[in-house]
Every structure is written in structure tokens, then in C-alpha cells.
Amino acid sequence: MRAPYQVLVLPYKTEKSDIKFAIFKRADLNYWQGIAGGGEEGETALQSAGREILEEARLNVESNLMQLDSVSSLPVEHVIGRFLWGEDVYVIPEYAFGVEVADQEITLSREHSSFKWVSYDKAIEALKWDSNKTALWGLNERLKKRTIKKENNAKIKTRLME
Numbered sequence: 423m424r425a426p427y428q429v430l431v432l433p434y435k436t437e438k439s440d441i442k443f444a445i446f447k448r449a450d451l452n453y454w455q456g457i458a459g460g461g462e463e464g465e466t467a468l469q470s471a472g473r474e475i476l477e478e479a480r481l482n483v484e485s486n487l488m489q490l491d492s493v494s495s496l497p498v499e500h501v502i503g504r505f506l507w508g509e510d511v512y513v514i515p516e517y518a519f520g521v522e523v524a525d526q527e528i529t530l531s532r533e534h535s536s537f538k539w540v541s542y543d544k545a546i547e548a549l550k551w552d553s554n555k556t557a558l559w560g561l562n563e564r565l566k567k568r569t570i571k572k573e574n575n576a577k578i579k580t581r582l583m584e
Contacts, residue, residue, distance in 0.1 A: 425461035426507045428496055428516040429471040430554060431487070432456045432561050433479065433523045435539065441565050442539040443558065444528060445548055446478070449535040453550040456557070458516075467517040475521065479537070480529035483521045490518040492560045494553035518557035520564070 433444040433456075445454045459474035461467060472484030494516045498507065507514070528537055540548065542562045549555050 423463040424507065425463050425465060425470075426511055426514045427461045427467060427470075428458060428514055429461065429467055429474055430456050430458050430494075430516055430518045430557055431471050431475045432490075432518070432520050432554075432558055433475070433481065433483075433528070434520060434561065434565065435523050436565075441542065441562070443542065443545045443562075444479075444523065444537050444539055445545050446530070446534040446537045449533060452535075454548040455550055456554050458554075468519070471517070471519045471521075478531045478533055480531075481521070481523060481526050483523065483526070486521050488520045488561075488564075490520055490557055490560050490564070492518040492553070492557040494518075494556065496553065516553050518553070518560070520557075520561040 435442050435444075444456075446457060447454055457475050457478045459470065459478070461470040462473070465473070468484070468487060468489065471487050475481050475483060475487075495513045496516050497513055498511060530537060542558070545558055546555055549558065
């Protein structure tokens with residue numbers, strides 16, 4: 423049984439100091455999005471995110487999932503096209519996660535016809551849903567801040583060693 427929420431997972435990888443994001447083309451509706459899916463009854467949003475990325479991209483990364491601040495409200499008809507949770511449930515929350523994909527290869531399920539690794543700007547341009555764009559912005563800002571912090575720490579360490 424489905425739980426009345428949706429999850430969104432945005433995989434990323436770092437190549438040198440360049441961050442790339444994986445976006446996925448839906449096989450049935452021909453648009454780009456992150457990994458998305460509904461929760462199952464009894465699952466936490468984190469568990470749902472881990473299951474969805476395993477099902478849709480064959481990535482076992484649940485321990486690396488980072489919950490993002492972005493929580494969107496989605497009309498149920500945009501999620502599945504009908505009222506799965508009863509006729510009185512019109513809007514459900516979507517919880518967003520980022521996940522670093524280091525050495526694993528993505529293998530697509532039938533839900534997606536293709537995927538590609540792209541820059542932040544190309545991902546923002548390609549994604550269909552505003553909720554995906556908002557979550558991606560938050561993830562990108564978080565990762566940029568982390569990169570700046572690492573670079574500053576490296577500079578301090580170098581100065582101390584001189």
C-alpha cells in the first residue's frame with residue numbers, strides 16, 4: 423500500500439572540482455526528472471528514497487542519502503494521475519534527497535529510457551518540475567559551500583606546513 427508522500431532523489435558525482443548531476447528521462451512521458459517515487463506503508467521517507475534509487479537506477483546508496491531542506495507539495499493527479507489515497511487527498515508532500523554516486527554505475531529500470539550526467543545549469547534547463555529544480559538548487563548550494571570549505575581548509579593546512 424502506498425503512503426501519502428513522494429520522494430525525489432538527485433544523484434551527483436564530483437569530477438575534480440566539477441559537480442555533475444544525473445537526470446533521468448521518463449520512458450512513458452518523455453521528460454527529464456530526478457529519481458522519484460511514492461512511499462510504501464510503514465517506510466520512512468529515507469527508506470523510500472533508498473528503495474526508489476535501488477529500483478530505478480540499481481544504486482545501493484541508502485547510507486549516503488542526504489535529506490535536503492526542500493519539501494514540495496504535489497497535486498496527486500501529477501504524481502500518478504488518479505486519487506490513490508482516497509478521494510479526499512488532493513496534495514501530498516515530496517521529500518528531497520541528494521546522494522553522491524562515486525564508483526557505482528547506473529543501470530536503468532524500464533521507468534526511464536535514458537539518463538545523463540550534466541552540469542547544474544544544464545540540469546536546471548532540462549528538468550520539467552519546479553520541485554526538482556528547487557531541490558537541485560538547494561543541493562547545488564550545499565555542495566558548493568562544502569567545496570569552498572574544503573578548499574579553504576587545504577589552503578590553511580598548506581600555510582601551516584610552510
